[in-house]
Every structure is written in structure tokens, then in C-alpha cells.
Amino acid sequence: MDAAGIRMQILSVTPASPHFEHRADAVEAARLANDEYAAMTRRFPDRFRAFAALPLPHTEASLAELGRSFDELGMVGAAVTTSVLGRPLSDGVFHPIYAELNRRKSMLYIHPAGCGAESPLINEHRMVWSVGAPIEDTIAIMGLVLAGIPGRYPDMKIIASHLGGLLPMVVKRVDDHMAFEAPDISEKPSLTFRRLWYDTVGHNHVPALRAAAEALGADRLLLGTDFPYQSGELFYAAVDYVRRAGLSENDVRAILDRNAALLFGLATVTPASP
DSSP: OTTTTOOOEEEOOTTSOOOOSSHHHHHHHHHHHHHHHHHHHHHSTTTEEEOEEOOTTOHHHHHHHHHHHHHTTOOOEEEEESEETTEETTSGGGHHHHHHHHHTTOEEEEEOOSSGGGOHHHHTTTOTTTTHHHHHHHHHHHHHHHTTHHHHSTTSEEEESGGGTTHHHHHHHHHHHHHHHOTTOSSOHHHHHTTSEEEOOOTTOHHHHHHHIIIIIGGGEEOOOOTTTSOTHHHHHHHHHHHTSOOOHHHHHIIIIIHHHHHTTOTTOOOOOO
């Protein structure tokens, strides 16, 4: 972290989330994960915060664990996968979680589940993480937008992974298709997209980062690393490619230093010396 110039990281267990059909298994795994991360944040309070893992799809148990995570463990939000055992995040079973996060003015961080969007066209052809993950990002966010979740729970801050998946490439297409595909929505998706946040994990692909900054707004981008799945030189590149993307100095500083600090109420945090 010091070598990359990262002062603080927000930790999440996703995609290894404790989402199990059996309630007892899900609760045990969620408590184990949250206790482990709470111990880490207590040990290094100036370097780490953490998102709570939830024993989904068990709503009451998840609300209980969410309360424990906030009130006893000091978590800064909740992390879920783009779908939960085949259920989309727009499913009504998850709405009480969103209502509680909204009441607390807290975060919902979303990361791919690694299920290839439940598609054999992905899962049976070696594309689960290369192509399936950004497709999962896209489907999850679009599902929440079409269900009106951001408007219904305006104080819940939604953070998507991987530059929002394919969203930067299809913003105009989505707007143009709403008139006949989803005429009941209250506003253009392009407006809703700019009220969400997106991490910058783009695998060192500068054109993708530039597209996201232009389509979604540099002020909505939060530095992401995908650690430990990208480690070593890839970890450093996750930071460095923001500097090499040809963005304005103000946008670079916002992405690397300001946006996340303001969103998480850590505005006094300063970057480590690279």
C-alpha cells in the first residue's frame, strides 16, 4: 500500500460472500468474516475500514448482522454480490436491507458473484471472469435502476465494481431504448447512473477508464485495486493507470484522493507518499 501511495483501503470479502441457502451456514460464515475484518480494522485503524458481509438471502438474519456490524464492529457499509443464489438484487427480499442502509445513510458495494450471469453461454465457454464479471456488473446496476431502487432509497450510496461493467459504452443506447423497453421509469438511466459510484478497476486499460470518466463523471469514480486478485505489479498499475489516463490533474486528484475520502467521511485522510 505504501509503495502504491495508498493510505487507506476499504476491505470486502466479495466475491467469497456468505450467501448460502441454509440460514445457519450463512450466519456462521458472515459472523466469522465480519469478526475477522473487525479485528483487522482495530489492529490498523489508520489503514483499513471494512464492508459488512451479510448472510443473504435471509433477510431478518442479515438485518441483525448488519446492525451488529455497524453498532459493534464499526463497519462502513455492506458488500453483496451482483446476484444472490440466482436472485437479482432488485428482488423484494433485499429491500429491507436497502431500507436500513438508507436509514443509516450508508453504502452498498456490489461485486460480481462469478456465476457468469447464470448463462451457459458464458459458464461453459471459459468466460466467467473475463467477460462474465463485467456483464454481471452491468445487469445488476441496470436491474436496480429499472426497479427504481436508487430513487426509492436515495440516502443509500451504491458503489459498483469495474467501472460499472459495460455501462460507459451503452449510456446513450440505454436511454434511447427506454421508451419502448421500460417506459414506466421515472428518469433517464443516464441521470441515475451519475448518482451512483464506480470503482476504477479496469485492468490497466486506459481507454476504459477515460470512457467511464466521460460517460459517468470523474467525480463518481473511486480508486479500486481488486486486491488480492490483482497483486504485485498489477496492484501498482491499478493506481498508476489513473495517472496515465490523460485526465485533467483535478480529475486525477479527485479519483485518487478526494472522492472516496468524501464519500466515506474520511476527508482528512491524506495519501501515502508513493
